[in-house]
Amino acid sequence: MPELPEVQAHAERLTATCAGAVLTAFVPCTFTALKTARPLPSDAYGLPVLDVGRRGKYLLVRFESVTFAVHLMQGGRLVEDVKQSAKPRGGQARWVFADGRALLLTEQGTERRAGVWCVPTASALTEPPLNRLGPEALSLDADGLQRQFTAMPMRVHGFLRDQHAIAGLGRRMANEVCHRAKVSPFSNTAKLPPAAVASVAVAIHEACSEGLAYERTRADMSSSADRPGGVHGRSGEPCPACTDTIRAVTYSGYTVNYCPTCQTNGKVLADNTTSRFLK
Ligand SMILES: [Zn+2]
Numbered sequence: 333m334p335e336l337p338e339v340q341a342h343a344e345r346l347t348a349t350c351a352g353a354v355l356t357a358f359v360p361c362t363f364t365a366l367k368t369a370r371p372l373p374s375d376a377y378g379l380p381v382l383d384v385g386r387r388g389k390y391l392l393v394r395f396e397s398v399t400f401a402v403h404l405m406q407g408g409r410l411v412e413d414v415k416q417s418a419k420p421r422g423g424q425a426r427w428v429f430a431d432g433r434a435l436l437l438t439e440q441g442t443e444r445r446a447g448v449w450c451v452p453t454a455s456a457l458t459e460p461p462l463n464r465l466g467p468e469a470l471s472l473d474a475d476g477l478q479r480q481f482t483a484m485p486m487r488v489h490g491f492l493r494d495q496h497a498i499a500g501l502g503r504r505m506a507n508e509v510c511h512r513a514k515v516s517p518f519s520n521t522a523k524l525p526p527a528a529v530a531s532v533a534v535a536i537h538e539a540c541s542e543g544l545a546y547e548r549t550r551a552d553m554s555s556s557a558d559r560p561g562g563v564h565g566r567s568g569e570p571c572p573a574c575t576d577t578i579r580a581v582t583y584s585g586y587t588v589n590y591c592p593t594c595q596t597n598g599k600v601l602a603d604n605t606t607s608r609f610l611k
């Protein structure tokens with residue numbers, strides 16, 4: 333899933349190409365693409381795109397009157413619609429501009445969870461769905477993170493993935509942040525010593541900066557295999573910091589990758605799905 337670095341860099345690319353383009357039509361391709369009833373997308377007809385911003389993992393296509401909050405979920409993409417075919421493959425919604433160009437939200441696969449929320453620009457951040465998000469990941473220093481950790485006791489990895497706790501990170505960044513901070517993904521947020529909290533705060537900024545720097549070199553959004561990192565998706569490979577073998581614990585829907593030497597005092601956690609790496 334695209335996370336903060338990918339979504340932020342893509343927002344910047346879309347601002348560069350779309351700012352100023354005047355909207356003439358918004359056309360959902362499926363019944364489920366538009367998640368809101370009011371305000372109407374047509375409130376933005378005749379208005380130019382101000383910019384494309386980001387909150388958490390949402391892209392915000394902003395007009396003076398309304399903002400389209402777009403969530404890409406796992407396989408969604410928001411791209412220039414070069415072909416503008418009548419039935420685009422995986423098409424979810426299309427924005428048509430007066431200069432003849434268009435943007436297309438696509439989602440490959442069968443999940444169909446990507447979507448568009450049309451909200452008043454003036455109150456976009458304080459209405460659903462954006463009002464449910466926790467503080468921006470890059471807005472938290474060590475003190476701010478400590479407050480959130482204390483308020484929401486849970487596993488560190490779960491906290492980092494929870495958009496209500498901290499917005500913008502996901503499975504991949506949770507793995508990378510814990511590894512950088514040399515913190516066990518299974519530690520409880522409320523029990524971490526202050527030095528470890530400070531390390532997590534620094535690791536969030538470093539991992540996001542590295543991802544963003546890479547993503548800004550690209551003309552399009554990366555796929556997960558291209559993204560820089562040390563542990564995510566690297567079960568069985570040597571840890572880049574200490575050469576110990578990277579381990580995995582797999583849950584339904586996501587995998588926690590970690591280095592025992594760097595993060596769990598050498599302890600290998602049981603995981604039957606990756607037992608082949610433990611032999
Ligand atoms: Zn290591």
